[in-house]
Amino acid sequence: MLREIRSKSINTLLLLTVAIYLTLLLGSLPGSANAETGIVSGSVVNIRSGPGTQYNIAGTIYKNASVEMLSKTGEWYKVKYGTVSGWINQSLLSKNTSEKYLKVNQDVVNLRSGPGITNKMVAQVYKGDSLVLLEVQGEWNKVKTASGQVAYIRSDMVGEENMPAAAVSVSAPASPIPSLPPATGLTNPIVMLDGKQMAFEVLPRIENNRVMVPLRAIFEAMGAQVEWNQATQTATAVKDNITVVLPLNSTQPTVNGVAWQLDVPAKIVQQRTLAPLRFVGEALGGTATWDQANCTVVLQTPPPPEPVLQPLPPPVPQFEGLRMLSERDDSGLRIVMGSSAKLETKIDKTSSKVRYEFSNRQIDGTSYIEVPFGTQILKVQGSNQVNNAVVEIQIPAGVEYRTATELEGKKEVLTIPNFITGVERKTFGSSGEKITISSNLPLTYTSSQTGTRLEVVFSNVLPGKALSDYKYDSRLISSMGFKTKTTGSVSQTVLTLVTNKAAKFSLGSSSDGTTLNIMFIDQSEIQPRVPMVVLDPGHGGKDTGARGYNVNEKDVNLDVALKVGQILTQKGIKVGYTRTDDTYLSLIEEATVGNLYNAAIFVGIHCNSCDNPGPSGTETWYYAPSTIPELYIQKDERYSLATYLQKAMIAKLGLNDRGVKHGNLAVLRNTQMPSALVEMAFINSPTEGELLKQQNFRQMAAQAIADGIAAYMKESIKR
Ligand SMILES: [Zn+2]
Incomplete structure (x- = not known):
């Protein structure tokens, strides 16, 4: 199984440092414009002044940082990060290559030893996991997993991965990795912290093969101050020089401002935040191991910090924050990217993607948003690329959008106007018929009936997927069509529906207003007004x-x-x-x-x-x-x-x-x-x-x- 918990000790001295520093002992090295780039795969990684552990620790760098790979000596890469450079062990770096990545799109998928379901199952992967595509063989893909295993997966179980390639490690894992037991949903793991069993109001649990543990109780037991911000739905933990920020539903919490990638977001259970074990155990510099035989999580807090012998380096230059959010109003679904100062923005648009690059900004808060609309999901991914923040919005096929600048240039907004996402006719009861109209946002409408003709006028919705002409061969409804009526600057969508015979209709919306049912019954079947x-x-x-x-x-x-x-x-x-x-x-x-x-x-x-x-x-x-x-x-x-x-x-x-x-x-x-x-x-x-x-x-x-x-x-x- 590939769902893993990594056990790795971390040099605690380094946890005192902010994201990165270098001593002045190290000369600056010339960068190369076409050097390969790599992604730091260890949680907190030492940069040394030479290619070996006998050299001084010159600084630290956090997981997922992108570095330039300058040269290689033995097992060590010479790397450059911003203005600093040094040596990192190859086991802690992933190469950023031009390989093609796939993302698992089903909850649990079997990997097999060959291209066919009769081949032996060798592992399982989970929704959202990244795989490297090695070869396509008919309906099967030969892939490499995050831990380097090569196996086969059915091609309809994966989608193309649009994220940067950082998530896949090319090197072998640094230490043996225990795997989790199959999730039974019945077992609550025991948590031992520094040799003592912890008690919780909300028990740790295994969900989808991930161990989820109560964040606040463990962080506080490790000596951190934890605050919950209800407005932003964000937990912040501070211990010594480490600040951990975990927005609910985000898979990218930050440790001292540097993002960690989680497989699953934190969630609320009975008003307590549960988060993945490895993150909770290691974010503050501790270790987390999983004892499968005893269904026990073993946590170790870091030993007290050693005295710092040299002054801390000057802080990394601060960038203005860029915040992302989604909102809905009468105009439609809005993705808002805002900052406190005027933005300098480059926008690349295609029909399937809009890419914003904001100069001298860094993502502040959530860096990934998923917004459901109709039957689709709009995905917004932010990332920090050197000095700039980049936001990429995937536009589902056939969806219109527009972009605009607001608030004297401090806001960029992408709007998807409200539109009809589906129209369906069904029967109900013994002789009733109904039309169901779905939209990406709540529908507002008025209706009127003249004889066998029903008119429904929708304001603030475009016809979208609705057609101008439907013909039915049914008992009650004979035809129907949608058209756009524009009066001045106001556009309305008008549904006209004709029944074969006198019918009584009734309209009802779903509780979120995005679905309207228009129901008809034959007038001749309606009981006279008797008790x-x-x-x-x-x-x-x-x-x-x-x-x-x-x-x-x-x-x-x-x-x-x-x-x-x-x-x-x-x-x-x-x-x-x-x-x-x-x-x-x-x-x-x-x-x-x-x-x-x-x-x-x-x-x-x-x-x-x-x-x-x-x-x-x-x-x-x-x-x-x-x-x-x-x-x-x-x-x-x-x-x-x-x-x-x-x-x-x-x-x-x-x-x-x-x-x-x-x-x-x-x-x-x-x-x-x-x-x-x-x-x-x-x-x-x-x-x-x-x-x-x-x-x-x-x-x-x-x-x-x-x-x-x-x-x-x-x-x-x-x-
Ligand atoms: Zn009941």
Whole structure:
């Protein structure tokens, strides 16, 4: 396996230095314009005044620094970094070559000894891993891994790597590298710090074969001061002369301003930051080793620093910071690159990439951003190249963009205007049809209907992938098309849709607003406005709801709902359902189906669940906030419906009365008629979970819900 933890001791004296210094003993060496470049692969690497460990340590350099390789003597390279030069052992340098790199694009991929799946599996690589392409053989690639292993990988498991080549080490690893056990997700590793076992509020864990450990607890135990900045979502740890900055979700934390490359970003678990072991163990100069047999992480803090005999060198010249961020507004998705002073920028544009080079700037904060839009992801990669900051933005195929300068030249902005990313027609229920329109940003729209013609006007969205003409051979929708309407400086996208016969439509957006469902049902199938109940058995299909002991909530809900329907039908009350079998409806669709029926009331049927087996009993929810007038005017009816249901269930089932509750649940918010949602009992409770499996309990629950509905309807007719 290739997922590794490296154990390497670090000369602690050197950790006192800032990024790099050189003594004056060393003469400056002439640079060569076409020298090869190399990337420092060790965490903190000594630069020596001659080619061997017997020579003085002239300075240190941090991981991922790019150096010029001037000459070679034995195992030592003479290198130049900025204005300084010296010797570095070859095992700590990677050559930057013109080799082609691939990036693994699947979570876990097998590497094989030959080009075909019948060949022996020799290793596994993980999403984001870099590989050197050696040869293409049909559908297989011969590749070299970061640890130098040569093997084969299927070509559809990798994409082309656009990052600089620094990530791949050409030399053999400096020390034997223990590998991790296969991730079971069940084991929490033990952490030993300087021989003592640590206790944590949030346990270390193995995820995707990486050991993730609590950052603050370990850093503090190593003697660092740790601060968390909520606004920037960044952890900063300071110990002696070492400053570690770790933005959440970034794979490039910095140690004294120099970036480390992580395989996986830090994450928050129960309000604690978990970060990859090797980084946490080594960033402050300690060592981290993995004891596989005992599932134990062994951490060692560095010994106290030795006295410094010579004065620290003058600091490296400081550059202005360049910050990158993404934001969304009415104009679209914006990638903003800003600085506190006017930028001097060179922009290279192609249809697939925009490259910004900012003179005399260094990236400050996050250097990599991924922004999802529609079904795509926009990737923004920043890097520091000598004195300049470079930002590269990959533009997905077919996506338009524009660039602009803002704030008196202090900001460069790349904007991807909002556009329609997909249009789809589907059927739903027994005879309904729906059009789903997706966009990269929230859609704003108005709609109007004249006869069989529906018009939806979208503001601030370009047609994008939407076509001017769709023809359908379906029962309801006959044709549809999008066009752009420009009035003055305002452009709108207009959808015109024609149905074959009179249809009732209803619009509903997803919670993030990027998807609009337009749903149609045949007007002739709509029930006349008579008392009718829509029963909504919660969940269904891929959504199992809560899980009990050998029973899924979705099945209990459906069974009870059908029983309620039967009882109500016998009482002469009309009934409709959001589902009558094991199918999946989104929350918007459940409410929309209810609305389309024109029903008098809507009742959601659910089972409760909780993280622990303690809680038990019955509760009923309604929603009628004063902030939503159309719901608030139904306040009394909604509360009354919930109360009738709750009372009837308590009387019949005799479980703990948890009461009537007010809450913003999607189906209650989106239903136009009075609605309530019952939680019959706790499916994860040992006793109530057992009850919910029994037919006679379900029958009693159904009877109670039917009684509550009948009582409410009788009462509401009186009004
Ligand atoms: Zn539920």
